[in-house]
Amino acid sequence: YFPDVAPAETVASLSIVAHEIYKAFPDTLMGICLLADPIASIAVAHSSGAKFVRATVFTEASVDVSGLAIRRPHEILRYRKFLDPSIKLFADVHIKHSAPLAMRPIEESAYDAAYFLADAVIISGKHTGFETPIENLRKVRAVLPDYPILVGSGMNKLNAEKIFEVASGAFVGSTFKIDGDSYKSVDSERVKEFMCTVKKIRSGFLGEK
Template identity: 35%
Template sequence: MTSRLLDSVPFLLVGVVHLLPLPGSPRGTRDVARIRERARRDAEAYREGGAHALIVENFGDAPFRKDGVEPHVIALMALVVEEVRESTGLPVGVNVLRNDARAALGIAVATGASFIRVNVHVGAMVTDQGIIEGRADETLRYRALLQSETEIWADVLVKHAVPLAPLALEDAAEETVQRGLADALIVTGPMTGRAPDPAELSRVRERLPTTPVFVGSGVTADNVARYIHAARGAIVGTWAKVEGKIENPVDPARVQRLCQAITRALPH
């Protein structure tokens, strides 16, 4: 999916569909129809605004489980991913927070999703869920077992976390690709809504020039030009919402504004 899209789109815009709290989570609701309707509306708003792809994640389920989620979470996310794919026609990814890559792969295979996002694919990170260890071996073997071509988009020193031992960003990126066999990399700021230093993306891109690198947080219409030459795309959630507030629905006008800013920043 990445190579095909990047061949036709110089800078890929991926919109995040933040699910409302799912049943069983601390703020969860039993109103499954409302969860599905909000997800569909957000997905269609991204498409209307010009996004090229989507990623669905159970963002409302905080505080997140460190790894495995319950079966009903997997089932409901699969329903939403399928609905989003059918209603928009866009490529869709899956992120099962905080780090359930097996569940994400299962959902992807069941629904035809194109990629999954893995927050900690290799190494170990200290997070608000405790120490999360990457399980690239399990994830890659499970993908092989499923005979799936689903891409693995892996975060490098992911937000809301610090490495268990000091590690340079570009070294972590190299490990993630060469030993973790990730298909694409995501570089974020320190937390949701915070942008990374463009120089950090440039260092990763220089170390791994053939691997797609995406900005994973903090991109806006005002700063996206800073990333055009360092990244192949951006994953955007917070800024695309009404008034830029993460709890609000997606605003297609803001998505369109971001797309226009990308177009202006691209070399002509």
């Protein structure tokens, strides 16, 4: 992907796809994530009916194999206000597959994202499918006791209870796939098993038959 601005053809194509998904499933919560380009993500969300965007780069510069990604939160917030202030902005902190240009404690970076009006912060493991370290979640929760904290990678039916003791929610992908492999197709049985576990956690009945 491009570390600075998403190409016009990508933005146009994603807008069409997202709009068709929204038409087919109007009652399903849909979000947009164009890697490293939250402004383009907001534009796609506005045109398609999506309710939130995931900003992989928000308050700090990030370095990965694609290069250096830099975003300015005030520009992102002004653009959202211009198009649609109701679109929620979920900001990654120390985003997976990359590293901050200036390494700082994760709780400081998360505090900055909240200070600059992200609607939630996202904490992840090192890569897609890698478990999010519980100690990182606890550090962030300590400085943001009443703030929405989302897990961005590695949640499964075995660690869900532990994670939900700290986190408010999660993005789940790999665990829904065949063999837990993000490159494979969705396994409906794995989805059912995971959601059954989540429902038990929500009801306070985990471990009961």
